[in-house]
Amino acid sequence: MYASVMRCAMLRGAKGATGALGARRFASETSARRSAPLPEDDEFRVLNFNKKRVQLRRPPLKREPIPPPRTQTMSEKQHWPSVWPGPRSFHPASVPLPLRQGYPLKNQAPPGAFCNAELMKIPNFLHLTPPAIKAQCDAIKKFCTPWPVGLETDAKCDEKFPLEVITSDYCHSGPSIRDPLSRIVTIRMKLSKMPLDNHARDKLRRLVGDKYDETTDMLTITSDRCPFKKQNLDFVMYLLTAVYHESWTVESWEAEKTEADMEVYIWDNNASKKSAIFVKTWKPDQVVDLSKDFIDKFDISTIPEMNEYKEAVNDYMNIGENDYQIYKYKNAVLKMLGLPVTEQLVISDSNKS
Structure with missing residues (x-):
């Protein structure tokens, strides 16, 4: 019995010693952790109401002097197509012309070229000067074929090509390049150029009505009913072919006509x-x-x-x-x-x- 009591006392003493050591070890770790410096992010930030703003001063910009307009340094013998080679909006510093456009105020001249919206919003043809056109024609001349022999005058051209086709093309500065008037097609031809006898000529004149002009002997057919130019061209050619063949048709009742x-x-x-x-x-x-x-x-x-x-x-x-x-x-x-x-x-x- 005495031995069992001693054994229990020894076990309790060992457990107490171990707890004391553990307590001391934890206490040292806590004090060491407290004495270690905290990181900057964990430091307490102090609210400062009297903080002064620091203004950063930028270095002054060095602006280059604005050069004079180009028109003041242009030579009278300069190559203008190099200055204005293609279509573009009007630029007053590049055109050495005293242009004015706009509504003039009372007792004043129209607005000048600089800062003039009226000159900038309209199309110009400054790129189509005679020297520029001549240079472009000389450049494409090598791709052209000689003019046919025997067509030197308009009379000879009308004799060889009696049918005349008239169409129109329009240029726009808007968002669409299409114009409804460009679909209209007109063909003209002299009635004397057609192989017609007296009966066919008289019948054709009655078929076409007011499309034939007696003073000029010209037959004119116009079409705008189709949406595209090619369709209207095909239609007027069909009409000309139809009235030509119909004029040669002789009905049975036509043979019964008398002089009266x-x-x-x-x-x-x-x-x-x-x-x-x-x-x-x-x-x-x-x-x-x-x-x-x-x-x-x-x-x-x-x-x-x-x-x-x-x-x-x-x-x-x-x-x-x-x-x-x-x-x-x-x-x-x-x-x-x-x-x-x-x-x-x-x-x-x-x-x-």
């Missing part, structure tokens, strides 16, 4: 031609053949008086009676009969039609 049904007077189909041939071919000792075949085959181009007489009769019957047509018909009859013409026609052009 004709809309205009045709000298070749009337008795006036037969009478003129009788007058020019009559001889006292011969009988004149006035058969239909003889009259149709008779060539009046060999007799100048008959051509003039034919024109005078046609104009008198189709245009109407006036002083000019009466005197013209009178002189043509006198020439047909071989009589001298005693009066000259001195009539103004207004009386010819």
